[in-house]
Amino acid sequence: MIKVQNLQKSFGEVQAVKNVSFEAADGQITGLLGPNGAGKTTTLRMLYSLLPPDSGSISIDGIDPQLQPLRVKRQLGVVPDARGLYTRLTARENIEYFGQLHGLTSDQLKQRIAELTELLDLDEFIDRRTEGFSQGQRVRVAVARAMVHQPQTLLLDEPSNGLDVMSTRALRHLLRDLKQAGHCVVLSTHIMQEVAALCDQIVIIASGQVVASGTAEHLREISGCPELEDAFVKLIGTEEGLLA
């Protein structure tokens, strides 16, 4: 359960996040939808405690990330914008490293990696060094790495960037399973279809502000557009950054 209120963040002159508030419930997939540069990544970085907000409040299962960063990190599984795998380590070693840092024992790790390998279909390359992995393979390893400690809340920054159709399908399947199991899933994306296909709740962010939020149904209603895509364009007031 995530609650964000009146979040603001500037870098020098640039106001990256002006006013962002939303809630993401457990057992739901929440999509942060917005064009490139809207402030989605900055918002997520504040959620996983790496950036301190200038003002506003964040609560993740009742924890403030700035006050208790270590506690919040234990609750969270994060697939950041930068997947950043270690190319000289195998996929398994990459996942193991993060598992160890989360305090998992080697028995727990072995079992967990077996589950994740099955779940994310990593079998083919789990023991290969990640040097030269395709984008899809890298994302799958990054997702496995983020989920190794079975976090209650999952944050994914543009998870389907660069994924092929099959990988995207597998990922969506996985996220739906997590939702069914009662996890809180938040993903950022600029791809309309992704939101339409996946999200229970949509938060539209443009120029650092939440311009609308609610279910797809609700958004169509308030914009008066029968198509979600048109609704989106109308709500953010521009077509910029939509197609990428």
Add this chain to the structure above:
Amino acid sequence: MMHGMQIVALKELRDSLRDRRTLINSLIMGPILGPLIFIGMLTFITQKEVEKAQETLHLPVVNQALAPNLINFLEQQGVVIEEPPADPEQAVRDELHDVVVRITEEYPEQWRAGRPATVEVIADASQREIGTTLARVKLLLNGYGSQIGSLRMQLRGVDPQLIQAVRVRDIDLSTPESRGALILAMLPYFIMITLFVSSMSVAIDTTAGEKERQSLEPLLINPVPRWQIMAGKLGATTMFSLVSLALALIAFVFFVGLIPASNLDFELNLDWGLAIRFWYITAPVALVAASLLTTLAAFAKSFREAQSYMGMVILIPMLPSLWLFINPVKAETWMMWIPLLSQNVLVNQIIRGENVLAIWEIISIITTLALGFILAVTAAKLYQRPKLVFSS
């Protein structure tokens, strides 16, 4: 369950050991190539000197007929007199001959008149490799001169010792060990460079490299305090540096053992016991090097930027060594309070077989570890900044 620091250190060691560039830089180039080149050069030079001093001297002489006695004398001394080249100066310039002797046209006349008879020695003194030959030729000619001079004095009933108003007697207190120490004086310099160079690629790779590969952000999302992550990286870097130093010292002792000692007039006083002593005296510098390099690498945005800092950093360990080289001073207690300088002084003292107080070693180790610790804390502080991750 392992400590966060330990997990990070083990991962970084494994990662670095798989990186061929780091491996070659830290564990092969630095520690083994350096001693090999140094000792190889030393052996080559000394062997050449010995050969030149012992081999038969072939000496081209111009106008041999003008000084038959001198030629006789030289031949008695074992010199092989050769026919001179047409143009002696050009021949020396062209390096066809090391030294050519010319008996001048005035020689017979001067000789008969009892005036100093002129003999010219043609050589290029800027060619260092002919030094031994040139000295031998001059020694022979002077020897002949004073022998004839003494004979002339005696013929006139004068004691030849009269012209030697002062006799200089050399009493050289240098021992083979201390002459060897002169050669080993560059060892501390070498040790310092090894410590810094070997930590360089690991320090850059674990900090600036991690930033560049964008793996730092995911890493920092793990529930481990940042200082522990930094300390783990620092630990791995220090380990690399210590292992390189050990390898370098092993290589040094091994290669020194290969030099044929009997040929030399010096002894290289470097055995396993000393190597171990040098290792623990200079080991604290590894922490200083690792923390300093990690701090700098934390400032850099990319691998390349970090590397550009390193060229300047490498000057730091060189300064005390160079200072001592230019300005050799007596070891004093205050020097032990200055990290890097103290190790230089201590290693030099030990090589020269001079006394080293136990308190000196203790002060040196403590002050150096303290500096390393301060730098490590600085690096940890830098790791706390959000800027570390999102600088670009």
